[in-house]
Structure formats: structure tokens, C-alpha cells
Amino acid sequence: MKFGGSSVSSAARMREVAGLILAFPEERPVVVLSAMGKTTNLLLLAGEKAVGCGVIRVSEIEEWNLIKDLHIKTVEELALPRSVIHTMLDELEQLLKGIAMMKELTLRTTDYLVSFGECMSTRIFAAYLNKIGVKARQLDAFDIGFITTDDFGNADILEATYPAVAKRLHGDWIRDPAIPIVTGFLGKGWKSGAVTTLGRGGSDLTATTIGKALGLREIQVWKDVDGVLTCDPNIYPNATTVPYLTFEEAAELAYFGAQVLHPQSMRPAREGDIPVRVKNSYNPKAPGTLITKQRKMDKVVLTSIVLKSNVTMLDIVSTRMLGQFGFLAKELDHVVEELEKIAVVHLLQQRAIISLIGNVRRSSLILEKAFQVLRKSGVNVQMISQGASKVNMSLIVHDSEAKQCIKALHQAFFEDDVLTEVEEEALHMS
Template sequence: MAAATHLCGIKTPYCFSKKALHSQSLCSQKRLNFDLLTESCETLRVSYPSKGRGGLRVVCDARKNDVLVQSEAKSQGLEESINQLSCVMKFGGSSVASADRMKEIAELILSFPEENPVIVLSAMGKTTNKLIVAGEKAASCVSDVSEINELSFVKELHYRTMDELGLDKSLITDHIEKLERLLNGIAVLKDMTPRARDYLVSFGECMSTRIFAAYLNKIGVKSRQYDAFDIGFITTDDFTNADILEATYPAVANKLHSDWNNDPAIPIVTGFLGKGCRTCAITTLGRGGSDLTATTIGKGLGLREIQVWKDVDGVLTCDPNIYPGAEPVPYLTFDEAAELAYFGAQVLHPQSMRPAREGDIPVRVKNSYNPNAPGTLITKSRDMSKAILTSIVLKRNVTMLDIVSTRMLGQFGFLAKVFSTFEDLGISVDVVATSEVSISLTLDPSKLWSRELIQQELDNVVEELEKIAKVNLLQHRSIISLIGNVQRSSLILEKVFHVLRTNGVNVQMISQGASKVNISLIVNDSESEKCVRALHSAFFETDLAVADLVNHNGNGNGT
């Protein structure tokens, strides 16, 4: 805490040059982020956290090229241009899994004193999963919901956390009582509708945000809790997987800005939740939906940056659960990240890149367990001149359909009929490959909570399509998506097929999307992990791997 000693001794207002500030004695201070001083903005503020937000401030005035340390009262003139909500920081379940983790996150937020962040939180640890299981048990056969282990787990976790943080438990007793009443209702009906399930899981985020906001206030950092469904997050009524409607952006921005301007306090917002536009009931945005809450707030408020804090060092070259040696990817474009998320990388919610791309707001994926790691920066464009393969993504348990026309219809009529069948049944498709008389495609399971298509739906699809075609339904397939510079597809594919042939794997379908960042291969589930590891090793681990490709391609430009 050398910074504290040094700056506390300064009588305000006090001026010193930027050069002095950059000198070792000051810049080594951990708590002040002097990198910002190189930015070309007119004025910027570095607040000094140990006196609370709004205590001493360090103000850099780029026009004068010097730095002014002021007391709160004296800095009022500059306040309007600089003291606005600046970024959004989203913390996932693992980042707020316990009292200790919450304390670390509070520290982390305070270590960015120059920011006035909007905080988005997920439910603590595995709370969402536990609540779903509790609901399923209540709907099945229990006579007394208080016997459900998962309910006891959730209660105990939240009460213990509050105890360890020194907070009054009464803050969430109302929620716990409502949760028990809801489970009793589900037990009486012996049914958990999607609507009831969304209400049930919402307790996770409602409680984590209340606890964290109370903790920040307790340690002297003024904060205010918000339930997303009460501040303008308006969604479709597709329970368990709702879409955010346009009206959300201005509504949320108005609410958060006006509260901030009237009485500044760090907003702590529930991730994952919304309010159905017709039903007015609580909806959820699909698993991992807090990422989407964060990017929606980022776009709505026009913030400088969106940070999503996870338990890994950023977006990695593949799923670390498949291959622990996966490496962080330093830069991605919105297109690459969207494709990666859509094709199954758990690290980002499939829809989360849309608002960030529309608002052109950089997204930084960081590790809350290792804040010094640089993470991944996702922006509109990046230097692709040396990019070949960025990341390998695996989506398991996919259903594939081979549909061969019986030639009852012409080519256009055939394709139109196939796609209108999927539209009518509300099923979207992931990967498609066509010839004149046949089409192979995979079905998108993400619209269902369980991420597995139910048999009934599949039977309906096959029955409808068999009116015009011979249909072969193939289950237990995997999509391996190669995200990268598809301008170099020949080089990528040459290597891919060499690796797969060496490993004796047969590719059942291949597709290169119009997005120019993704090549998809379909293989059997049983071979998919082996394939990902072999591809990872070929593309990312041998020194020769990348050099090989670049040299092979002359100047490295395959176009």
C-alpha cells in the first residue's frame, strides 16, 4: 500500500507532471491504473479508493499535460464530463461461489478506481443447477419439500455466506420463504412448467446480488441492487430461453443513468433474468445468460468496455475439460467469438456477442482467479494477416438428418419444403450441406433447456419430411467447429484431413459457413474428443505447425 502512504501525504489541490507520475515511485502503485494516462481523452479521473469512492481524486488534464490531485469538493467542475458509469463487469457463478470469493471480487472492483462500473452477477456457484434439481424432485414424488437436499444446500450456502460476510440474514429470508412456497406449489401440482422453472431459478441471481450489494455497502462502497426484470429487461415469453426485445436498451439506460445521476451508487444487477412482454412473468435468457445481460447493458448505456470475468484465462484454444493444455486466445473478432459461442464453447452465451457487435463495444474476457492474466479482447476487427486457426469447439450429442428427395418436387420446391417443415415445428438447424437432390443437416438443440431434442419432436420432423424424401436420422454425432481465418481453408483442410486420416476418423459431413470464420466437421460422438485433441496438437502445439502453414502459403496470404 505504498500508494496510500504517498498520496495521503499530499495536501490537495496539488499538481505534478505526468512524467513524475510515470516515474517508478508512483507508477509501481498497484491500486492506480496509470495506463490510462496515455489515452488521448481530454480529462480522466483516477479515484483513490481507500477513502471510499468520491474521496481524493487524481485528475489528469491532458491539455495542461499535468496531473492534479484534488479533494472531492474541488473536482466538481470536472465531474460532469468524467464521473459517468464507464464499463460493465460481469462475474459468473464461480466468481461469486463463496464469501471469500465475494470478498476477492469486491477487492478486484476496487482495484479499478478509475472505473464507475455496472456490476452483473450470476447465481452463487452451482445454485442454478441445484434449484432445477430441487424443482424436478418437487414435481416428482416428495411429500415434504424441506427434505429436498438441494433446497437445504441452497439455503445453507446463502446463509453461511451472509454469516461469513457479517450480514444480517433477514435480507434474504423473504426470498427463502417464497422459494419454499414455490417448491410446495410445484409439489402439489406435480408439474414444473417452463414458467415455474424460470421463476424458481431466478432466486439464485436475486439472492447473490442482494448479498453482494449489502457487502459492498458494509465495507463503505455505496452500491444499489437491481432485479433486471424490474428495470426494463423486456423479453419474449419463451420461458427458459427468452430473447431480449429492443425496448430494453433505452429503458435500462434511463433507469441506471437517472439513478446514478440522482444518487451515485454502483449498480449490482441480476444477470440471466428478464420480464416477458405479454405475461409480465420472470423469464430467463438461456443457460449462461448473464453474459448477454452484461452486453445488453454495455450497448444500452453506450459504455466503454464490457468485461466478463470467468474462471479461465480468457477464451482458450479449446475446451480445457477436453484438453487441459488449451492456451488463451489474446484477440478475437465479434464474428469469431459469436461463432465460437454459437457452436458450443461454454465460455460465452451464444447470443451475447450481438449487442456488443451492434454497439461496437469491446468485450474483455478475464479470469477472476488470475486478474493479472491479459485475457481475451474481442473487437470488431483484428489483424488477420497471421491468423490461421483460432480455436476448436466441440458440440456433442447432435442429431443429423440425411434427407434425399424422392423427386416429387423440383429442386427449389424440395429445399423450400424441407426448411418450411423446420420452421413450422420451431426447430432451427446448425450446419447444412446440400446437393441438387439431397440435404444433410444438424438440428440445433439449444432451444430446449436440456440441450437435447426430445424424441417426440424428432418423430414429427421425420414424419413430415418422409412425405417428400427418404430420411435417415443419425444420432450421437458431434460438430467440431474450426474457428479462424477461412480465407485459408485449403491449408486448414489439408492439415485437418491429414490429422483425421492418421487417426482413422471418418468425416461424415463438412460445411464452410458464409461467416468466413468457421469450418464445421461432423464426426461420431465416440471419436470427437480424440479428434479435438489431435487437431489441437497439430495446429497449436508443434512449433512447426503454424510456420508450416504460413511458409507453405508463401507470403501467408491464402486468398
């Protein structure tokens, strides 16, 4: 069970999360936590200020005070002794002083700096569980076998991690059964031995890695949304939850900007064929989204609509490019300047990609309906692509029209009860 930053952003939220874990008394979960709320961003800002201000008086850095106050307040509200995080806060203060003295913040030090977020949230939460009579054990991922590349800020998990983590967690459980509370997002560089971070979606990756290492039945990713949605609710509030997805669909959604899951973080679950369930810690009764390797597609037309705004389109017209494959890769540095020597280049800015994630066996049907909708809205599609992916069709429109397109498409595909003749026909044929 992985809980994101907003799920553990305060003492009240931590109590809620403890309740969710206790709601499955017959299960033996491994719990993975992110840092509390916006702590990671605050740590990064505190580090930057320490470099810039050159003062050794860390007490003047506002972000450091916010971090300290949040964690002390949480510990007090949960009626825990301050000693739970006392050492961590002292170490963090010393680190910021060191950064201020050196006037330098390397990638390696940055990873060590942000690791304090997860190290503190897990210590507080494990102490709270133990206090309410649920036996728990706090574990730093970099101490239990998460072995990574030394690519600070965006490290990759190495294969050796799986047996190492499995051995440690099994051994701990046999020796002294307790719920493991593991730091998300962190690892240990295999050459440097230093703390590394796993990049975007890193805590989800921690959870899927543990799931694969232990061969678990299910990986639950608890967020602050009801699962994966049919479109971005900020663009159109009528978005609904997508109950089932394949890993392939989830990867496409993530690639085209849906913020719920990062494709890299799903890889271990996909390899280990372990279902991932996305749930809402603010609304635990909602069924969420279940992501599996395969699902029945015979009734599926469209799954979700994703918008990627502020895209630049490069329109290249040339006869001299015929057979000249590979030229773009060589000239990307000054691509427009170079291309103008061999072609007429139009740089079209303020465009948006609308991706229709769905059943590509129905691509003609989906596109027919989409174009009907866009024609009625008076929108001209400027480019269309159905790439190598088996689940995605993309249309490019002007940025200014994109949001109304999403709304109109969502209404047509997800809200109108009347199936078009084409859809009726397709369903009968299947």
C-alpha cells in the same frame, strides 16, 4: 463487470470478487451477478420435488435445505445481519409450499422460482460492499427497465429496455452515486408484468444489454476459465487462450459447442460495437480474450478447434430430389420414414463434428494441413462443409476418433514451431 455462478459461489469467492472490483478504483463499474454456484439447478429440483411429493412440509426437500444453508452460511461468514436475506428465504419457502399445494409448476412460476437465486446473491454482495465501505446499490433487473417478451424460460429483450435502463441507472447515479449490483438473467414480461428469465447465457446478456444501453467502453465477462481457448481443455490439456476474437468467430465457437459464450448474449455488444473481454475470476492476472467487431487477420491461420460429439448424419441419395428444394422443411416430423419413399437413406450415428474456426481466406491451407494431420492419424473424414459462415470449416469423423483428432490438430496448428512451406508462402503473399 459480470460474474458467473462459480465466481460468487461462497463467502470467500465474494471477497475475491469485491477485491477485483476495488482493483479498478478509477472506474465506475456496473456489476451483474449470477446466482451462487449451483443455486439455479437446486431451485429447479426443489420445485420439481415440491410438485411431486405433495407434502406441504417443505423442510423435507433436501435441495431447499441446501439453498437455505448456503445463503445463511455466506451471510454469517461475511459478518452480515441475517436480515439481508431473511425476507427472501421466507418468500421462497412460501412459494415452495404453494407449489406443493397446487401440485403444479408452470413455466411462469418456474421463472419466479429461479429468480430467487440472483435476487439473493446480489443482496448479499451489495450488503458486503457497503459493509467494507464501498457504496453499492442492489437492483432487480425486472424493476429497472428490463422489458422482455412473455416467453417464460427463454424471454427476449425488447428495444424499450435500452432507454429505460439507461434512464434509471443514470438517474440513480446522479441522485446518489453507488455501484449498481444488478441481477443477471432476469426481466419483466411486457404484457404479464411477471418475472421472466433470459435463457441460456442470460446473465451475459444482461451485461451486454447494460453495456449497450449506457454506451460503455468495455464489457467484462468474468468466468472460471482464462478466456476463450484454442480447444476444450478437458479433451486436451495443452489448450491455450485465444487473445483476440471477432464477434463472428465467437458466435461460431458458441454455436459449435464452446461453452464460454452464448451467441445471443453477444448481440447487444455487437450492435453497440462495444468490446467484450472474457476474464478468469480465479486467475485475474491472465489477460483473457478480447472480442471486437474486427481484428487484423493477416497473421491468423487457425483460431480455435471445437468438437460437437454424438451427432447423427443423414446420408440421402436420390435423383428425384433434383429441384425439389424445401421438401425437408415440410417433412421433418417423420423425416427418415418419408425420405425412404423417394431416396435411399443411411442414418449414420455416433459421429462428431470438428469445427476449425479461423481465417477462411486461408481455407485451402487450413484444410491441406488438417487432412495431412488426419491422414497420418489414419482417420477418414466422412463429410466436409464450409457453409455460409466466413470463419468456419467443419469436418465429420467417427465419435471414437474425435478426441485423438482434436489432439493431433491442436499440436499441428498451435504447438509445432515449424511452419509448413505452404504456410510460409501464404504469409509472404500477405
